[in-house]
Amino acid sequence: MENTRKPIILKILENDRGGKIVLSILFAVVLYVSIANLFFPPDSALYVSTYTVTLLGKYLAFALLALALDLVWGYIGILSLGHGAFFALGGYAFAMYLMRQIGDRGVYGNPELPDFMVFMNLKELPWFWYGFDNPFFALFMVALVPALLAFVFGYLAFRSRVTGVYLSIITQALTYALMLAFFRNDMGFGGNNGLTDFKDVLGFDLQADSTRIGLLIISFFALFVGYLICRFIINSRLGRVCVAIRDAESRTRFIGYRVEQYKLFIFVVSAILAGVAGALYVPQVGIINPNVFSPLFSIELVIWVAIGGRGTLYGAIVGAFVVNYASTYFTSALPEVWLYALGGLFVVVTLFLPKGIVGLISKIKLSKQKGEVNHAAA
Amino acid sequence: MKSTILKIIFLNLLLISSLFASSFETDIDKLQTNSLKKKTQVVKELYEKYSEDERLNPLFRNMVSGDLYYKENNKTFVIITKKEGKNYHTTQLLDPSKMEVINKRDLDKVKTNNKLRSIIKGLLAEMNLFSKKYEIRLKSAKNILDNVSKDDEKLLNKALNLETNSKIKEVLLEAKTILDAKYKDGFEQIKAVTALGEYISSQSLATLKQIEASSDNEELKKVAAKSISSVESSRSFYSVIETAFFGLSQGSVLLLAAIGLAITFGVMKVINMAHGEMMMIGAYTTYTLQQIMPNLIEYSIFIAIPAAFIVSGIVGIIIERLVIRHLYGRPLETLLATFGISLILQQLVRTIYSPLNQEVKTPSWMSGAWEINSALSLTYNRLYIIIFALLVFIAILAVLNKTSLGLKVRAVTQNRQMAQAMGIKTSWIDAMTFGIGSGIAGIAGVALSQLTNVGPNLGQAYIVDSFMVVVFGGVGNLWGTLIGAVTLGEINKFIEPVAGAVLAKVIILIFIILFIQKRPRGLFPQKGRDAQD
Numbered sequence: 019m020e021n022t023r024k025p026i027i028l029k030i031l032e033n034d035r036g037g038k039i040v041l042s043i044l045f046a047v048v049l050y051v052s053i054a055n056l057f058f059p060p061d062s063a064l065y066v067s068t069y070t071v072t073l074l075g076k077y078l079a080f081a082l083l084a085l086a087l088d089l090v091w092g093y094i095g096i097l098s099l100g101h102g103a104f105f106a107l108g109g110y111a112f113a114m115y116l117m118r119q120i121g122d123r124g125v126y127g128n129p130e131l132p133d134f135m136v137f138m139n140l141k142e143l144p145w146f147w148y149g150f151d152n153p154f155f156a157l158f159m160v161a162l163v164p165a166l167l168a169f170v171f172g173y174l175a176f177r178s179r180v181t182g183v184y185l186s187i188i189t190q191a192l193t194y195a196l197m198l199a200f201f202r203n204d205m206g207f208g209g210n211n212g213l214t215d216f217k218d219v220l221g222f223d224l225q226a227d228s229t230r231i232g233l234l235i236i237s238f239f240a241l242f243v244g245y246l247i248c249r250f251i252i253n254s255r256l257g258r259v260c261v262a263i264r265d266a267e268s269r270t271r272f273i274g275y276r277v278e279q280y281k282l283f284i285f286v287v288s289a290i291l292a293g294v295a296g297a298l299y300v301p302q303v304g305i306i307n308p309n310v311f312s313p314l315f316s317i318e319l320v321i322w323v324a325i326g327g328r329g330t331l332y333g334a335i336v337g338a339f340v341v342n343y344a345s346t347y348f349t350s351a352l353p354e355v356w357l358y359a360l361g362g363l364f365v366v367v368t369l370f371l372p373k374g375i376v377g378l379i380s381k382i383k384l385s386k387q388k389g390e391v392n393h394a395a396a
Numbered sequence: 397m398k399s400t401i402l403k404i405i406f407l408n409l410l411l412i413s414s415l416f417a418s419s420f421e422t423d424i425d426k427l428q429t430n431s432l433k434k435k436t437q438v439v440k441e442l443y444e445k446y447s448e449d450e451r452l453n454p455l456f457r458n459m460v461s462g463d464l465y466y467k468e469n470n471k472t473f474v475i476i477t478k479k480e481g482k483n484y485h486t487t488q489l490l491d492p493s494k495m496e497v498i499n500k501r502d503l504d505k506v507k508t509n510n511k512l513r514s515i516i517k518g519l520l521a522e523m524n525l526f527s528k529k530y531e532i533r534l535k536s537a538k539n540i541l542d543n544v545s546k547d548d549e550k551l552l553n554k555a556l557n558l559e560t561n562s563k564i565k566e567v568l569l570e571a572k573t574i575l576d577a578k579y580k581d582g583f584e585q586i587k588a589v590t591a592l593g594e595y596i597s598s599q600s601l602a603t604l605k606q607i608e609a610s611s612d613n614e615e616l617k618k619v620a621a622k623s624i625s626s627v628e629s630s631r632s633f634y635s636v637i638e639t640a641f642f643g644l645s646q647g648s649v650l651l652l653a654a655i656g657l658a659i660t661f662g663v664m665k666v667i668n669m670a671h672g673e674m675m676m677i678g679a680y681t682t683y684t685l686q687q688i689m690p691n692l693i694e695y696s697i698f699i700a701i702p703a704a705f706i707v708s709g710i711v712g713i714i715i716e717r718l719v720i721r722h723l724y725g726r727p728l729e730t731l732l733a734t735f736g737i738s739l740i741l742q743q744l745v746r747t748i749y750s751p752l753n754q755e756v757k758t759p760s761w762m763s764g765a766w767e768i769n770s771a772l773s774l775t776y777n778r779l780y781i782i783i784f785a786l787l788v789f790i791a792i793l794a795v796l797n798k799t800s801l802g803l804k805v806r807a808v809t810q811n812r813q814m815a816q817a818m819g820i821k822t823s824w825i826d827a828m829t830f831g832i833g834s835g836i837a838g839i840a841g842v843a844l845s846q847l848t849n850v851g852p853n854l855g856q857a858y859i860v861d862s863f864m865v866v867v868f869g870g871v872g873n874l875w876g877t878l879i880g881a882v883t884l885g886e887i888n889k890f891i892e893p894v895a896g897a898v899l900a901k902v903i904i905l906i907f908i909i910l911f912i913q914k915r916p917r918g919l920f921p922q923k924g925r926d927a928q929d
Contacts, residue, residue, distance in 0.1 A: 195905040357743040364736020368729040
């Protein structure tokens with residue numbers, strides 16, 4: 019296995035200097051943080067706190083989400099303002115497994131029902147919670163539920179040729195509707211408070227440092243695999259059709275390609291990636307609630323991709339890290355400033371940085387060594 | 397024995413004394429006794445003697461509510477307006493302009509019990525029912541209808557004979573019919589029960605149901621059932637009208653919110669995510685004006701409408717000149733940039749005012765309701781908003797179709813290059829269009845401030861909805877926006893009672909997603925050349 023896989027990885031990452039650099043840096047950081055957290059004493063200068071580990075894990079989940087969005091927005095031209103919905107659905111699916119793992123350790127000590135159901139006077143588990151005791155079933159649902167929603171929604175939307183801003187608004191309406199629905203207590207997903215108070219995952223204590231490191235490494239691995247999948251799709255013939263659709267949809271259709279099917283495939287793949295990102299986010303952050311469905315979150319993640327550099331894949335990862343780090347920093351240091359800064363970012367990036375940070379870097383490079391740079395930006 | 401004799405003597409003394417001193421001011425002093433029996437007597441006397449005196453009404457009312465006291469030192473009657481610990485704020489009964497704060501200890505209460513209170517209430521009702529003022533008579537008649545009892549029969553008959561106003565007579569007649577249906581028997585009861593089928597108040601319905609359930613007369617039951625179904629069908633008819641009215645008012649709000657969006661989106665193909673914030677600015681303009689002119693609450697709204705139009709319009713033009721101008725032809729980027737602007741504007745409002753919701757006062761001529769009958773009343777603020785939305789819509793149509801600016805706007809919408817070639821300054825038209833669209837959003841904000849609290853998130857709640865209206869109605873067609881807004885408002889209000897407010901919204905969103913399967917360009921798509929792109 020090892021022998022056959024390695025060349026493929028290298029082949030996929032061929033001509034992708036940016037991707038190689040970003041992934042290598044991330045790998046180094048994750049490695050260092052893991053070792054430093056586990057093996058250095060807490061008073062050492064090199065020690066990394068568990069808080070930082072969790073934060074990094076969260077950023078990695080967000081990076082995977084940004085990657086998923088860049089695949090649809092950057093390569094096939096669908097600006098989805100509802101990708102948070104897929105992320106949240108994946109998150110909820112995995113959170114349901116984590117809820118079932120609590121067992122009788124909840125406040126009410128009911129071995130059959132999670133706390134919020136006892137609180138709501140439910141007598142038995144709703145049917146859609148069946149099966150979530152099993153981690154493999156839950157993981158399957160993490161991919162299946164977002165994929166199903168993306169398939170149904172995409173099938174309807176692409177078939178009737180809803181494009182451009184219309185599609186964006188409809189995706190926003192989708193996540194808005196889901197948010198309203200999940201806020202209802204009767205939905206059976208904990209309403210306002212969402213799902214929280216998780217104890218352990220696959221038998222490992224969620225509060226333990228080693229579990230956190232494990233989740234961090236899994237997150238990195240997922241991001242890595244996700245990146246390879248996206249890159250593989252982009253490099254294939256399919257990917258080139260996608261770019262053609264992005265740049266001239268009608269022309270591609272007239273040549274004879276079934277545009278709807280390409281769009282639908284990419285949309286579903288992207289939704290699955292977003293769902294997986296959600297499933298990684300939940301155990302590390304420890305809570306999921308309907309706010310993740312809010313249109314604000316979905317549109318915010320568009321700005322991650324835009325600021326990193328749309329249509330480059332690794333740019334999305336860079337953007338997710340930069341914006342989220344800024345968000346973490348500002349919301350604790352200067353909470354009032356953050357929304358100004360975020361709003362300003364939207365304006366500045368669209369006006370002055372249409373290709374994001376990645377585009378800016380390659381522009382600087384270009385002006386330095388006139389024209390001979392082989393940059394990967396599409 | 398001894399005590400009864402004493403009482404008789406005392407009462408006689410009382411009667412005699414009342415013959416001598418007989419002015420309102422002195423007669424009411426007799427209420428300053430601890431004997432409830434005596435008080436009852438005095439109350440009845442007062443009613444006999446002074447039922448035409450305007451001062452009797454407040455005296456009785458405050459006795460019922462337990463706010464009537466008298467001072468221990470000089471026996472003056474006072475009314476408690478506010479209690480602060482042991483200090484009571486009072487006004488004098490006979491001269492309300494005299495106010496003072498008195499310690500609790502220096503006051504004695506005119507105590508009453510349930511029996512006395514119900515007697516006074518009955519007297520009050522009678523007094524009001526024969527009052528010279530129409531409103532008081534109507535209100536009193538309605539009060540009697542609300543819980544009519546056998547004791548009221550004599551009073552009702554008397555009032556029915558004297559009453560001249562047909563509307564009050566109708567209410568009294570309904571109360572009497574209810575009494576007849578309840579307490580008469582034989583043919584008269586059946587007649588009354590049949591007659592009740594013509595009325596629509598909930599009291600009639602309750603009476604009919606009670607009769608149907610308790611009576612053992614088969615024929616009576618049959619008649620009652622028939623009347624019930626007739627009452628219920630007319631009540632449900634009115635409730636449908638009421639729901640339709642609510643839907644219409646929600647549709648008007650949606651129309652106001654969406655119409656500006658339809659203009660900017662239709663003309664400039666620009667998605668303005670900050671549109672909701674233009675509404676917010678309009679609402680805050682109203683709020684600010686009320687803060688500046690606290691004495692002009694009644695009329696400040698007339699100043700607020702043009703002010704909000706100008707403020708929001710100017711903000712819109714600034715946004716267009718600074719940002720949107722550079723992004724024409726890139727709709728997705730415009731969407732993101734304007735979203736950023738909306739975040740900034742929200743935060744700006746939080747910084748200037750506060751993150752909390754502010755309350756805008758509703759002028760008195762806008763509060764209250766228009767009671768058409770006992771089953772249907774329409775609130776004035778919603779009624780005015782419907783009219784207002786229609787006026788705005790007509791004004792916009794007139795501007796677009798009758799003015800030279802409108803002509804140019806339409807020219808740019810249909811063919812930008814050709815309009816440019818004809819010498820129209822398209823960039824100026826863009827700025828003006830955006831300004832007008834934003835200004836109308838500001839006006840929508842004024843209307844919204846009368847319905848809900850004003851807060852930084854005011855606009856966000858409406859942005860998705862108003863986009864739905866535009867998408868549903870079809871871009872670039874104001875009539876489509878009108879029909880779309882009213883349809884969505886109506887659908888929403890008719891689903892709400894069945895499914896709940898949240899689910900109604902979800903259902904509408906799903907409905908629209910399915911709708912654009914059939915008609916991707918909305919109800920009224922643009923045709924011809926401008927339908928491209």
